[in-house]
Amino acid sequence: MAEAAAPDRPPGAPRGVLAPLALAQFICSFAGSNMNVMINDISTDLDTTVQGVQITITIFLLVMAALMIPGGKLTDRYGRKRCFLAGLTVYGVGALLSAAAPGLGVLILGNSILEGVGTALLIPPVYILTTLLFTEVSSRARAFGTIMALGGVGAAAGPLIGGLITSGIGWRAAFVFQALVIAVIILLSRRIEDPLPPDPTRPFDTGGAVLSAVGLILVVMGILAADDNVWLMAGLLVLGALVLLWFFRWVRAKERAGKEPLLSTSLFRDRTSNLGLVTQNIQWLLLMGTSFTVAAYLQVVRGYDAIRTGVIFTAATLGLLATSLAAERLAQRYAQRALIMTGFVVTIAGIALLLAMVSGSPNPWAFAPGLLLIGLGLGVMLTPSVNIVQSSFPEERQGEISGLSRSVSNLGSSLGTAVAGTILVAGLSTHAYGAAMATLAVLGLAGLAAAALLPRGRARSRAVAS
CATH class of the missing domain: 4.10.860 (DNA Excision Repair, Uvrb; Chain A)
Structure with a gap:
């Protein structure tokens, strides 16, 4: 899929270079959401609580957010490909350790710490390499569209894939699956060439x-x-x-x-980039917050197993995949601001539908329309938000802005799980579910307000994609 999505490669972007980059974003996003359907299984097997599993997920997302800026900075000193491979290795070790975890402490070490550190090392190079290798308007838009599509699908399909693995084999096998994907990415990464040499004298x-x-x-x-x-x-x-x-x-x-x-203050002097960072943060907050809230509610309150919960999330996956892969066509027809605003409106409408499920139909498929709208909305706006931020700075600033951008996005993921999870674990009931979803809707409105402040017109849209 990733390779077919990037036929307009510029010189220096060899065939197949996009596949490992997109798969890396997929597996990291998958790791942030697949545990949502394992809440009951993990808490029972490791003799812990729902809050214990929530803390594990949140720490993983938090470690990513906290270390993403340093991770981006290290790429300048040690090279983008070297950091990418180092991150993959650390992540793979963490996944295997998680699979063998005898208790919550080891699971936190493997999943939250090692996988979090690995992700912070490997994700900034994904966006830096994409920006540097795909320099043409169409190829870069398509490359970012593919990466964001697989990232969004990883987050949205995490519950489905995790549910299938958990129900068919066991929750530990989901971490083995992650390790296997990491091995495939390492093999595919042989084709990647770092377009800029590392600078070992660069201060840290x-x-x-x-x-x-x-x-x-x-x-x-x-x-x-x-x-x-x-x-x-x-x-x-x-x-x-x-x-x-x-x-x-x-x-x-x-x-x-x-x-x-570590981070130059000049990165915050571009108003458009600042607004783009705000929209990125809230987009991932909504995605991860909704995923955790609905998954926990379906399992703990309604008593669904992992696979039934995961299947329900298929609607979000399909919606996100459809609009993310259309990113290039959408970018050619509409301004970035219009796409981001539309995405927030559709996502908020989806959250409103999920909120209506508090006292609605007992049929689990009643959740599908709301999840579909959330997937469609997020898919529309993820790519333009990244493109606005990433393309606002020259090549020599890509290490800094990539680390900042990914840190802001992953901080949004952490806050989404923390905010929604905190409300839920305070009292898992329909009232807690309603309060969590209402909070996410209000935050979605804040994102819409930030998007409305972005510059109007198509000229800016073309500029940020180049």
């Missing part, structure tokens, strides 16, 4: 990396603590905000001293 801001990671971790931990202790939540959020403020002051001091910081 260790202090900035620690501060940014700690700040993000504290913020998400504060959200997770909301159902246990309001004062603890407030304390962690304030502390996280203070650490992030320290980080930005650290960056400014580095810049004034003429040194290279």
